[in-house]
Amino acid sequence: MNRVWDRFLRSYHWLQALLFVLLCVSGFAGDGQGLVHHAAGVAIAVLALWRVLWGFAGSDTARFSHFLPRVSTLRHYLRTGEYRGYGHNPLAAIMVLLMLALLVLQIGTGFFASELINMSTTVAFADRASDWHARLIGILLAATGAHVLAAITHELKGDRVIMAMLHGRQAKAPAGLCFQGVVRAFFLLAVSLVLVLLLVSALGQLDFQIWSRGTYGRAEA
Ligand code: HEM
Ligand code: HEM
Incomplete structure (x- = not known):
């Protein structure tokens, strides 16, 4: 069997799954404003951004251009x-x-x-974001449930997709695929970390009054 998923993508996947569980547990326990939820939230933001960058500059099979299907291929499948x-x-x-x-x-x-983190918008805007955060989690949980069920079904049918996400090899993968190395993976991770930290600090400082249409500063009602 040839390699299909690089070790960075596999680490990303399982780390993200772990953080997702931690975020759901701390969020539903009512500790969304707590440090654990925030630390895990910033970490998963860095991972998600890294995955997007890896989708453009990562290994062959991780690139969006590799797996974005044509309509005809999807229909046929x-x-x-x-x-x-x-x-x-x-x-x-x-x-x-x-x-x-x-x-x-x-x-x-x-x-x-x-x-x-967010000191820049109105309390009303933050409340709306909080409402959406609480609504979206239902959709995300449904999608994750379907994802895990589909993975287990394929695994039991013999496609070994879960094992492939663990050891990185797949029977159908051809030899000679291009896999990026540790320098590129960690460079993109550093870029993701810096961009997320910049976003966090910008949210603490920027004045979003124009598009939130109200008084600004979280202390003001
Ligand atoms: C995939 C990532 C995330 C998941 C799965 C998640 C999950 C949750 C859940 C389940 C809740 C409770 C919702 C409810 O009350 O019904 C929550 C609340 C909250 N989360 Fe997250 N969260 C994520 C990312 C983040 C991030 C990145 C931040 C900010 C750094 C954040 C900040 C908050 C805050 C502030 C609340 C409390 C909202 C309020 O009570 O007004 N979350 N989250
Ligand atoms: C025990 C739980 C989980 C299992 C068994 C699992 C299994 C898998 C498998 C087998 C794949 C590869 C699918 C394929 O071959 O086409 C995959 C990909 C993926 N999974 Fe999961 N997964 C789990 C949890 C999660 C969670 C909690 C999330 C996020 C909320 C997640 C997000 C993803 C994403 C984004 C990919 C695409 C990987 C990539 O190309 O970057 N998974 N998962």
Whole structure:
């Protein structure tokens, strides 16, 4: 069996799953404004940004251009269940993009709902972000449930997708794929960390009065 997922993508996936559980537990326990939720929230934001960058500059199979399916390929897969390629199948690819988009929205609304980070918008705007954060989690949990169920079903059918996410190899993968190394992975991780920290500090300072249409500063009602 040849390699299909690089070790950075696999580490990203399982670390993200762990942080997701931690965020759900701390959030539903009513500690969304607490330090654990914030630390895990910033960490998952860095990971999500890294995954987006890896989708453009990472290993062959991690690139969006590799797995974004054509409509005809998706239709054929939905009709027949057949896919001769490697990496994400066409339906899994759509699900991956959907989950990434939902994660970004969940993270974004979290930043705006935070009393520790967001000092720039009105209380009303932060409350709205908090409402969306609480609503979105239902959709994200449903998508994650479907994702895990689909993964288990494929695993039991013999596609070994979960094992591939663990050891990185897949029967259908051809030899000679290009995998990026540790320098690029950590450089993109450093870029993601700096960008998220800049966003956090900007949210503490910027004046969003124009588009939040109200008085600004979280202390003002
Ligand atoms: C025990 C729980 C989980 C299992 C067994 C699992 C399994 C998998 C598998 C097998 C794949 C590869 C799919 C394929 O071959 O096409 C995958 C990809 C993915 N999973 Fe999970 N997953 C779990 C939890 C999660 C959670 C909690 C999240 C986030 C909320 C998540 C987000 C993703 C994403 C974004 C990908 C795409 C990977 C990439 O290309 O970057 N997974 N997962
Ligand atoms: C995938 C990432 C995240 C998940 C799964 C998540 C999950 C949750 C959940 C389940 C809640 C409780 C919602 C409810 O009361 O029904 C919550 C609340 C909260 N989260 Fe997150 N969260 C995430 C990211 C973030 C981030 C990045 C931040 C900010 C750094 C954040 C800040 C907050 C805050 C401030 C609350 C409390 C809102 C309030 O009570 O007004 N979250 N989160």
